[in-house]
Amino acid sequence: MSQLPLGFRAAGLPRHDRPRPSRHGMAIFYSETPAAAAACFTTNVVKCVHIPLDQERLKSGEARVIMVNSGCANCCTGDRGIREAKKTIKWASKALHVSGKEILVASTGVIGDFMPMDLLSDEIPMLSKKLLGDEGVHYNSFHKAAEAIMTTDTTVKIAHATVRIGGREVRIWGCCKGAGMIHPAMTLSGKPHATMLAFVLTDLKTSASELKPMLGEATDQSFNRVTVDGDMSTNDSVFILANGASGATLKTASDRKAFYEALREICIELSKKIAKDGEGASKFLEIRVEGARTVKDAQTMAMTVATSPLVKTAAYGEDSNWGRILAAMGRSGVHFDPAKADISFGKLCVFRHGAPTSVSAEKAREPLKAKEVVLRIQLHAGKAEGFYWTCDFTGQYVDINARYRT
């Protein structure tokens, strides 16, 4: 329990805990006092109904509640979707004794479906009661909330840290969901894409203006470098609430650095958990591009390789077919000299200066048999680096997405 930030409460009703099995889950995160709040949202032109509502609320820089429904994206639902979202905020406001202006909402699920209003009208009061009771501060409730946001996820994704700031302990706790329609590109000014949701709670004493650049930078270094299928969602969101209950503030540059690094590590841990739990995934892949002319070049190339179906199916087959990596590099839009490029599987170099090395196909497979594989590209064109995290591409991904609505 010690890792939970002070002054927060949570409650969750995972889909599998419902009286009747359902594809809907519901979670609420709550701060006992007004908290500094910031969020990054997807850059998809098509946005779920909740994002403009949140953006309006975030203008004050404060919030107390984040209410999450999983199973329904509430996206492309027209005016009815907006009316229904506002209604759920009213229900939560009443049940939690919090102004509707302090309630943020997030959702994930099928685009075009309407919200399960019958369920929500019962469950928002029920969950709120639990949250405000003794249970609300227990670790188990936070765990249930993290379970409740899952859709096609197979594992709960939680990360936490404690960092000393000015002699005081500051706690950061985060959870996220995401397994398919994963290729986030979120900004602070943002619009929505594919669905990954992350929630970070901390008892640091700070302001929205101090939080925003840190959240933006941490998101760029973590969630925005994960892809499962290249399909950006309409609902991607990362939220942070900081309620000040620790009493610690960021007085010096080194305080700021210490907090930022802990926040970034949590975001990285959560991001890797998304890639590892990608729909149907059997392997985690890190694509590293080194020796690029610019960071943008390195990132673009890493992303192109990470989204290549041929690279990802080869990884699944543990096939050392590095030609597919080169073909993806070559279509990335980055100018480079293939005759200078190297490719390594982990530490094993299979392609050097534009030609195959003497490593046999059989030997080259060895590093690919691991559960976590690093594909390393060296361009010898400069000093910039970039990376992307992804997973392999399996028949199970196709099954999940052909058979079920997600």
Added chain:
Amino acid sequence: MSQLPLGFRAAGLPRHDRPRPSRHGMAIFYSETPAAAAACFTTNVVKCVHIPLDQERLKSGEARVIMVNSGCANCCTGDRGIREAKKTIKWASKALHVSGKEILVASTGVIGDFMPMDLLSDEIPMLSKKLLGDEGVHYNSFHKAAEAIMTTDTTVKIAHATVRIGGREVRIWGCCKGAGMIHPAMTLSGKPHATMLAFVLTDLKTSASELKPMLGEATDQSFNRVTVDGDMSTNDSVFILANGASGATLKTASDRKAFYEALREICIELSKKIAKDGEGASKFLEIRVEGARTVKDAQTMAMTVATSPLVKTAAYGEDSNWGRILAAMGRSGVHFDPAKADISFGKLCVFRHGAPTSVSAEKAREPLKAKEVVLRIQLHAGKAEGFYWTCDFTGQYVDINARYRT
């Protein structure tokens, strides 16, 4: 036989006809007289060895032979790959009594593998002899050549037309291959991408400078609008040879139009055959974007939807999950107003002006049960249109690419 252009010969040794089963095939197309020649090549930065050799030869605007090996891309093979390609040209030059400068080469297969020189040293003379003999002018030999270029293709892809120009008949015959690593973006000035190869032979009397813009335009309207997996190859090439044996020339604008339209139709027919035979495909999909502000917008959006794994797996599952189409539209980089957009499956409108129509999910599935499905997007933002052809995404695609080297 009547559809074959005059003055051409062909020969092919498909992989399944070899004495010992092999993954290599070999084809030769030959003109009895020097032919005007043009080609479009992939824009991948990583190019197979053959492309710069062809580009050098095409400067003269003439060629007589195209020699194709399937099974080995001869790409990323360094200096050895170049030496070996030149050696095969020498062998063909000797066997066909044609200058090496008049021989174009094309290849498709595994990147990084070296050419099967032992096989080729036997087979180039053997196939050349067949080609120069009685068999060379028969329809069967052209069919065998079209079979011989196949890799993971399951069907032979041939198209032909006869068009009257200035009172004479002009014949156009084409064949192509391509099933995976398909997302061509070829230009006349080009560089290589994913592997599709196409060969067009005609007995029109013309010049390279007259052919080039027609081939470029026809390629843009056909091959460059097909995607199977979004993975552009390093070897994509479309060649045309025109040997003048019909005696017909393009004297008027309407002659030019008639020939261009026949050429374009052949390229379109071949392109659709590629999408229909995409690796593991069970369905052909046409993505049409209408009412866009610009053609570029329409094309970009059609391409993004056509490469979306979630759209393609939904098509496989015959799931009317149009939210995935909207999510792909929204991440395409095209600015549009989702509240004005419509989506139809064939003629059935499932989403209108930013909200679901009353069509039930079950009814919306009906049009998706066909073998050929049109997904139509109307943006109501302008008059520009665009389209892309693709196929659904099945577990078999994953099997093919995880289990076999392609």
